[in-house]
Amino acid sequence: MATTERAGELLYEGKAKQLFATEDPALLRMRYKDDATAFDGKKHAVIAGKGQLNNAISAIFFARLEEAGVPTHFVRRLSDLECLVRRVRLFPLEVIVRNIVAGSMARRYGLEEGMVLAHPTVEFDLKNDALGDPLVTEEQIAVLGWATQEEVAEIRRLALRVNEILSADLRGRGVVLVDFKLEFGRDPEGRIVVADEISPDTCRFWDAETREKLDKDRFRRDLGGLEEAYAEMLRRLGGTPR
Amino acid sequence: MATTERAGELLYEGKAKQLFATEDPALLRMRYKDDATAFDGKKHAVIAGKGQLNNAISAIFFARLEEAGVPTHFVRRLSDLECLVRRVRLFPLEVIVRNIVAGSMARRYGLEEGMVLAHPTVEFDLKNDALGDPLVTEEQIAVLGWATQEEVAEIRRLALRVNEILSADLRGRGVVLVDFKLEFGRDPEGRIVVADEISPDTCRFWDAETREKLDKDRFRRDLGGLEEAYAEMLRRLGGTPR
Numbered sequence: 338m339a340t341t342e343r344a345g346e347l348l349y350e351g352k353a354k355q356l357f358a359t360e361d362p363a364l365l366r367m368r369y370k371d372d373a374t375a376f377d378g379k380k381h382a383v384i385a386g387k388g389q390l391n392n393a394i395s396a397i398f399f400a401r402l403e404e405a406g407v408p409t410h411f412v413r414r415l416s417d418l419e420c421l422v423r424r425v426r427l428f429p430l431e432v433i434v435r436n437i438v439a440g441s442m443a444r445r446y447g448l449e450e451g452m453v454l455a456h457p458t459v460e461f462d463l464k465n466d467a468l469g470d471p472l473v474t475e476e477q478i479a480v481l482g483w484a485t486q487e488e489v490a491e492i493r494r495l496a497l498r499v500n501e502i503l504s505a506d507l508r509g510r511g512v513v514l515v516d517f518k519l520e521f522g523r524d525p526e527g528r529i530v531v532a533d534e535i536s537p538d539t540c541r542f543w544d545a546e547t548r549e550k551l552d553k554d555r556f557r558r559d560l561g562g563l564e565e566a567y568a569e570m571l572r573r574l575g576g577t578p579r
Numbered sequence: 580m581a582t583t584e585r586a587g588e589l590l591y592e593g594k595a596k597q598l599f600a601t602e603d604p605a606l607l608r609m610r611y612k613d614d615a616t617a618f619d620g621k622k623h624a625v626i627a628g629k630g631q632l633n634n635a636i637s638a639i640f641f642a643r644l645e646e647a648g649v650p651t652h653f654v655r656r657l658s659d660l661e662c663l664v665r666r667v668r669l670f671p672l673e674v675i676v677r678n679i680v681a682g683s684m685a686r687r688y689g690l691e692e693g694m695v696l697a698h699p700t701v702e703f704d705l706k707n708d709a710l711g712d713p714l715v716t717e718e719q720i721a722v723l724g725w726a727t728q729e730e731v732a733e734i735r736r737l738a739l740r741v742n743e744i745l746s747a748d749l750r751g752r753g754v755v756l757v758d759f760k761l762e763f764g765r766d767p768e769g770r771i772v773v774a775d776e777i778s779p780d781t782c783r784f785w786d787a788e789t790r791e792k793l794d795k796d797r798f799r800r801d802l803g804g805l806e807e808a809y810a811e812m813l814r815r816l817g818g819t820p821r
Contacts, residue, residue: 445713458718471687472714476700
């Protein structure tokens with residue numbers, strides 16, 4: 338496949354990002370879009386500045402994870418909207434770590450948003466918009482062949498480690514990490530690594546004092562001020578849009 | 580609570596069964612109804628003879644489980660429509676064991692019905708019609724307090740044991756046990772026991788030769804011949820309606 342790719346060729350376009358080939362078949366260029374979508378794409382808008390903010394925020398998170406010894410696909414930021422990542426084979430799973438009940442978990446079980454869980458939980462959804470990203474048990478993942486039992490165990494371990502690292506870091510910045518979604522892939526060396534993005538599009542961040550939402554729930558729930566909230570997150574993380 | 584109950588008092592009425600108090604506070608009378616419902620009660624019909632057939636079939640299955648050492652709430656059949664059961668505190672969970680992909684699993688993951696799983700799986704749904712009995716992970720059951728981690732492990736072990744016993748028995752009768760739903764409760768002695776019913780309303784049975792459905796899918800899918808299919812199941816199990 339790599340031999341027939343031209344550098345600069347668009348390999349994949351999702352709701353929030355594009356992936357392009359580079360001269361090096363092991364590396365891809367990831368470009369963040371300003372599109373905001375929710376509810377499996379049923380709600381859509383274009384929010385100027387969002388792509389740049391997510392690129393900057395995600396770069397900071399990935400760098401912190403690498404520093405803490407968690408392998409990721411991230412190499413470096415290239416420009417306002419672009420970063421360089423290593424090519425990985427993604428598992429068809431959304432891996433959701435929850436510290437506090439919110440969003441789909443609250444709706445699914447009729448629970449009040451804001452309930453603090455006694456310990457973090459890891460949940461796997463099958464990545465399939467047409468099916469609404471359904472919840473899947475670890476046993477079903479293995480028996481249906483989406484990942485082996487060993488891969489699921491390693492993904493779970495890494496996801497909880499990411500939660501420890503990011504929760505502690507954010508706590509010091511006055512932000513509660515409510516929940517977040519990760520994607521994982523296997524790199525050419527066979528390592529399982531964190532892939533995709535880590536941004537206010539894929540995490541729930543609440544201000545520790547005011548409980549103000551600093552994430553995509555501002556868009557999902559028509560609260561307004563999305564770009565300002567993302568910019569505030571970037572500021573708290575000590576970054577600047579470039 | 581038991582002190583204010585009168586013998587014969589209706590304690591609970593569900594979609595397919597009623598529970599009445601008896602003279603003995605430790606025992607309840609369970610009465611099967613002819614009502615057939617599907618899709619969380621959205622589809623409904625009354626099918627003469629169904630209650631009697633389910634009472635007879637369930638009595639046979641419970642007796643076989645008890646013989647094989649699996650504790651259940653079942654005491655004995657009382658009449659055409661009624662049986663005597665021990666009072667248990669039910670877990671708010673539907674426990675689904677699957678050998679072959681069908682029903683909600685096929686729909687949820689876009690899989691073809693009939694795919695044989697490499698090994699049986701156990702899945703837990705929160706028993707809540709208003710929420711559509713949502714799938715819940717074992718970790719979430721424990722953290723949300725619907726059962727402890729130890730209870731979940733014991734329920735899983737018992738559910739797989741029930742599957743072994745019933746699958747082997749049915750195989751000898753030309754029937755494939757595709758999947759089934761169990762409910763579990765804790766009895767006054769603290770034992771976790773199989774409760775509710777085990778019938779063509781709660782299991783998928785396929786004729787081993789023709790793959791003909793001998794269960795409630797005949798109602799869900801408007802295939803007709805539901806009473807005949809249930810009667811055929813009772814005949815194969817060596818029972819007679821009384």
